[in-house]
Each structure stands twice: as C-alpha cells, then as structure tokens.
Amino acid sequence: MPRLWARSLLIRAVFFTGLLTMLSTMAVAAFLVQQVTSGLFQERFDQAEQEAAVGLDSIRSSFAALSTTSRSEAQQDVLSILNEVDNSTAQIQREFSLQPLEVGENLYVDGITSPGLSAQDISEELDEAVAGGTGQYWQAVSLERNGASEVPGVAFGTQVDIQGNPYALYFVYDFSPVQENVAFVFRTMLVAGIAILLINMAIAGWVARSVVRPVSQAAEVSERIADGQLDQRLAVRGEDEIARLGLSFNRMASNLQEQITRLANLSKMQQRFVSDVSHELRTPLTTVRMAAEVLHESRDDFDPINRRSTELLHHQVERFQALLADLLEMSRFDAGAAELATAEVDLLALTREVLISSKPLAESSNTPLGLVVQGENFIAEVDARRISRILRNLINNAIEHAEARPVDVIVSSSPTAVGIAVRDHGIGMSPSEVAHVFDRFWRADPARARTTGGSGLGLSIATEDTRLHQGALDAWGQKGQGSCFRLVLPRRQSVPYRASPMALPPVYRATDRYRIENIQDLDVEEPEHDRINEQALYQPKRGEA
Structure with a gap:
C-alpha cells in the first residue's frame, strides 16, 4: 500500500x-x-x-x-x-x-x-x-x-x-x-454530504486520470526509449496543454534519436579506425621492435650518446607495443569478441604471485607491500589470465601513486563471492576523480610524468574483464588519505553473489598484514581476526575506529 x-x-x-x-x-x-x-x-x-x-x-x-x-x-x-x-x-x-x-x-x-x-x-x-x-x-x-x-x-x-x-x-x-x-435536517445533510463527497471524488478521479494518463504514457515511452527503442513516440490528440507536451516530447525524442544515431555511427567509425590502425601497426611495429632489440643488445659497442639513444628507443618501442596491445584488447571488447577461459582458481595464490611479480617495482620506489587475509576458501571459477591482469594493473597503479607509503592487498571471502581490495595511502583521489577513474584514456595526473604511466586504458580494460566475470570493480579515494580499488567476483559464473565480502575501504587490524618477504610462507587457512578501520593504521594519533 x-x-x-x-x-x-x-x-x-x-x-x-x-x-x-x-x-x-x-x-x-x-x-x-x-x-x-x-x-x-x-x-x-x-x-x-x-x-x-x-x-x-x-x-x-x-x-x-x-x-x-x-x-x-x-x-x-x-x-x-x-x-x-x-x-x-x-x-x-x-x-x-x-x-x-x-x-x-x-x-x-x-x-x-x-x-x-x-x-x-x-x-x-x-x-x-x-x-x-x-x-x-x-x-x-x-x-x-x-x-x-x-x-x-x-x-x-x-x-x-x-x-x-x-x-x-x-x-x-x-x-x-x-x-x-x-434530526431530519441532519440526516438530509449527511446524505447530501456523502453524495457530494462521492461526486467530487469521481470528478477528481476523472480529471486526474485525464491528466495522469498522458503522463503515464510519456513515462512508459521514456522507459522504452531508455531501453533502446528510439522510434517510440507519444500519440497526440487535441491542441491543449497535454497535446503541446506530447508534441514537445516527440520533438525531443526525435532529436535524441538523431544525436544518438549520429554518435553511435561515429563511435563505430572510431572503433573500426582504432581496430584497423592497431592491426595495421602490428607488422611494422614487430619489425621496428626486432631492430630495436638488435641495437639494444649491441649498445655496449656504441658511444655514450648512441647508447642512451638506443636505450630510449627500446623503452619507447616497448611502451608503444603495450599501448597497441591495449588498443587491440579494447577493440575486442567493443566487438564483443572477448571470451572467458574459466577454471577453478585459488585467488589467494594468484594474488600472491602478482604481489611477488610486483616486488621489483615496489622496491625501486621504496614502497612496502602487504597482504591481509580474511576468511578462508578463496576458490572461484575465473579466467586466471584476466584476473591476473586486473590485479597487476591495480597493484602497479597503487605503487605508482603511494609515494613510498604502504600498499596493502586484502583478500576476503563469503559463501558466494571472493573480494580483493588494493589499498594505498598516497595522494588519493577527489570524488570527481573517482567518478572518471574508469573512463578510457583518463589520467589523474595531467602532466603524465609518472614512472609507470601507461596509456590510460588499464582500468578500462580491468572494468571490461570484471564485467565478463559478472563481478564488480569499485573505487574509493580521499585527498591525502589514499585510494582503494575493490574487486568482487562470484564463486560460480552461473550463481550471482549476494553481497560484497568486504567494505570499501576495507577494515582490518595492523597485525593482520603479512609483509612481502613473508608472503611465500603464508598459510591460506587463516583464522578470523577482529578488524578495525584501515585508515587508522597509519594515523596512530587518531586511535582505533
């Protein structure tokens, strides 16, 4: 009711x-x-x-x-x-x-x-x-x-x-x-009052229905247009205010249809262009890379200036090849050609592997890496290659923006889902930046001067990989307090998860953290711990949450 x-x-x-x-x-x-x-x-x-x-x-x-x-x-x-x-x-x-x-x-x-x-x-x-x-x-x-x-x-x-x-x-x-x-007068007025009440309610119902029906029809047509049926229009009768509203609505729908159709055609042309250019560049880029590798292997025979030029050429060719690979991957997503190769994967073990592979980058920037385990049984039906790519992207981004402060990876589980969060304590993000962080080619750093700065497609690719798994990738950030990205995956692709197994940002205890030096010896079966607000770990003056 x-x-x-x-x-x-x-x-x-x-x-x-x-x-x-x-x-x-x-x-x-x-x-x-x-x-x-x-x-x-x-x-x-x-x-x-x-x-x-x-x-x-x-x-x-x-x-x-x-x-x-x-x-x-x-x-x-x-x-x-x-x-x-x-x-x-x-x-x-x-x-x-x-x-x-x-x-x-x-x-x-x-x-x-x-x-x-x-x-x-x-x-x-x-x-x-x-x-x-x-x-x-x-x-x-x-x-x-x-x-x-x-x-x-x-x-x-x-x-x-x-x-x-x-x-x-x-x-x-x-x-x-x-x-x-x-008493007779009172009864007469009572009957008359009831009759007036019913008549007024009937009149109000008729008038309201006359006004509400076109509005309801407009709402239904709007919903159909939102579902992609851009040719839907309102039936217009008469010349009153409702009729003028219907004409205005139909005119607006026609303009929207034209703009959406034009943008869709433009988007298809852009996608086709990116796909064609990416494929056409693969062969010459392979040739350039082979030549750059030959020069790079022989760099010791060159004078210092040519040696430095050879190293720069090799590095830029590698970046160009990574950008081309990202563009090709996005073109596959746009074409709907991306498919999953799922298997039963221990996501805790996969997370450890990615952390260990990121250790050289973390050591080069003096960034401590940690792993927090909450719960048990982290087996899920996923595509290990795509999940590894998501985690590698999130962890490398966290190291890049942590400014030598700790980066923690939290792994949690529930009966229907496994969650992985990457938390840094660096420069953080504003709410407006969080709203655009998954957009294509978007960079939080306009200068694009960071060490590991990529193409701006990494998080977009991670979003598409997560969508293929029927999961969710969310972001949180505050200026001066760091950022957190949370990946939630269902244990079974055919069974949607009910809720995320962790909050955003996650909460845990300082003693729950395993440093990267001890990750190889970590036992997967961990008892449950009392958890505190994670933001307090590096702000001891503010106390526990």
Missing part, C-alpha cells in the same frame, strides 16, 4: 480531494445544522412563551374569580379551568402542573398534574424562582418519555392565588417535534 501510494498520482489526487471535500462539507453542515437548530428552537420557544403568557394570565384571572367554599367544588372548578384554558389557547403540545407553595389544612385544592408529567420534571431552581416572585419564569428541562428516553422541553411557571392560598402553576412544552425536525 505505501508503494502504491507513492507511485500513483491518481490515488493521491482522489484521496486529497475526498479529504478536503469531507472537511469542508462537515464544516458547512455543522454551521447549517447549528443555524437551523437555533432557528427552529427559537421559533418554537417564542411561540411557547407567548402561549404560556396568555394561558397563565387567563388562569390567574379565573382563579381570582373563584368564590366557592366547598373543597370538592373548588377542586372541580380548578381542574375545569385548567382544561378549558389548555384546550382553548394551546397550539403546541403541553402539560400543566399546579402545586401548592404552602402546606396546611386550609388548602382548598390539592396538587394537580397532567398524566404525562411528573413533579420531578420541574427543577427546584424553578420552584424557588416561582415561590419568590410574581412574574413569569422559564427553564429548559428534560422530559422522560416511555420511561426511558428523554426529550427536550421548556417549563414556564408563575405564582397564582386560589382562595387566599399561593400555588405554583407550570406549563411544560414538549420540544421533541423540533428535535425530530433537526
């Missing part, structure tokens, strides 16, 4: 439209219900108040005119007056109650109450107000109906005199019809 919410603009538009509609409808309905309720109750109250005033005054006058001295006649006359006034002046359903304010033996009339009314319906507060004054008083009350439910009502009361005895006379009006009208 959260994924659907994040991916669907239509659902979000319908939801927020419904939410805002519901909130606004509730606010309007609450205001209208309050206004209708107040109006209905006020109208009914004014009518009841007017009727109560007329009825109470009429009964007071009638009671004052009573002259009987018989208790039974007085009781009958009072009841007759109450019923007569109630029937003649009441337009709203009401009950009455007549209660003596004083208790004594000379009372002519006992308390009289309508059948639907009880003495508890009149509050003590209203009783006290009527007993203490001669005016007309009122109070909102709750009336019990059917023994359980309560309905709103209003009680009006005043003090009357019967044969010299004070009585409290009450008219109680039932406001349940008003409450029923309010």
